[in-house]
Amino acid sequence: EAGVTQSPRYAVLQEGQAVSFWCDPISGHDTLYWYQQPRDQGPQLLVYFRDEAVIDNSQLPSDRFSAVRPKGTNSTLKIQSAKQGDTATYLCASSLAGGEDTQYFGPGTRLLVL
Amino acid sequence: QQQVRQSPQSLTVWEGETAILNCSYENSAFDYFPWYQQFPGEGPALLIAIRSVSDKKEDGGFTIFFNKREKNLSLHIKDSQPGDSATYFCAAKGNTRKLIFGLGTTLQVQP
Numbered sequence: 001e002a003g004v005t006q007s008p009r010y011a012v013l014q015e016g017q018a019v020s021f022w023c024d025p026i027s028g029h030d031t032l033y034w035y036q037q038p039r040d041q042g043p044q045l046l047v048y049f050r051d052e053a054v055i056d057n058s059q060l061p062s063d064r065f066s067a068v069r070p071k072g073t074n075s076t077l078k079i080q081s082a083k084q085g086d087t088a089t090y091l092c093a094s095s096l097a098g099g100e101d102t103q104y105f106g107p108g109t110r111l112l113v114l
Numbered sequence: 115q116q117q118v119r120q121s122p123q124s125l126t127v128w129e130g131e132t133a134i135l136n137c138s139y140e141n142s143a144f145d146y147f148p149w150y151q152q153f154p155g156e157g158p159a160l161l162i163a164i165r166s167v168s169d170k171k172e173d174g175g176f177t178i179f180f181n182k183r184e185k186n187l188s189l190h191i192k193d194s195q196p197g198d199s200a201t202y203f204c205a206a207k208g209n210t211r212k213l214i215f216g217l218g219t220t221l222q223v224q225p
Contacts, residue, residue, distance in 0.1 A: 004157070031211060042118075042203050042215030043158065056212065091157050101211060102148070105157030 002026070004106035006092050012112045013082050021077045021109045025094030031055075033103060034067055034077050035091040043091055043105075049075065050097070082113045117141055118206050120216035128224050133194045135219045137204030138186040144206040148213070149178065149189050152201045161202070162189070194223045 005024045013019055025032050031050050035043035046065065047057040051072035060067065064083075069075040079086055089110050093103040119138045127133045137147070145166040150158035164171040164178045164187065171178045175192040191198055204216045 042217050044215070045212055048211065095211070102160055103213060105159065107157050
């Protein structure tokens with residue numbers, strides 16, 4: 001079974017540029033999560049979806065960040081105008097409702113904003 | 115305010131020793147506590163998890179000891195090997211699907 005895949009793996013931007021991250025969850029997983037992991041810290045939830053619906057985006061900086069999951073499968077996270085403080089690894093995870101609800105993580109996209 | 119705290123920040127043990135990683139939490143509503151292992155350049159991977167109804171969970175050389183009254187838990191890695199060198203995250207979840215992670219403990223196992 002294929003795991004969670006993410007692309008690109010790395011991105012380097014100047015401040016003010018836009019960038020999009022793409023995530024393909026494990027097949028059949030109904031819940032998809034986006035996390036931000038600054039260097040030397042734990043992952044911090046930005047937003048999560050159940051199918052195509054946003055369940056919680058309270059930690060997403062809505063003025064510059066947006067996330068969609070239009071068909072309840074793949075998802076895109078976009079930063080409209082990146083800042084140096086956005087430098088971090090962006091992780092996507094997926095899970096299946098019920099049971100232990102284990103979250104499986106992708107390899108992440110490492111973003112450097114200069 | 116950090117809802118899940120881990121200590122120590124970094125830990126070095128010799129090969130064959132037992133590494134002990136600590137975690138404490140604030141929210142009494144948390145009832146599921148997974149530990150994730152992360153290697154550089156990779157995403158976190160679930161190692162072992164425990165529910166608050168249990169006080170101990172074992173899986174291979176990994177054991178979680180859980181104290182609900184004190185709101186703390188620990189991960190014991192028995193017979194540590196150099197390949198266990200990684201960052202370990204304690205996480206917690208309540209009745210939502212949101213996982214709250216600690217800052218992590220970086221473990222170095224010296225041969």
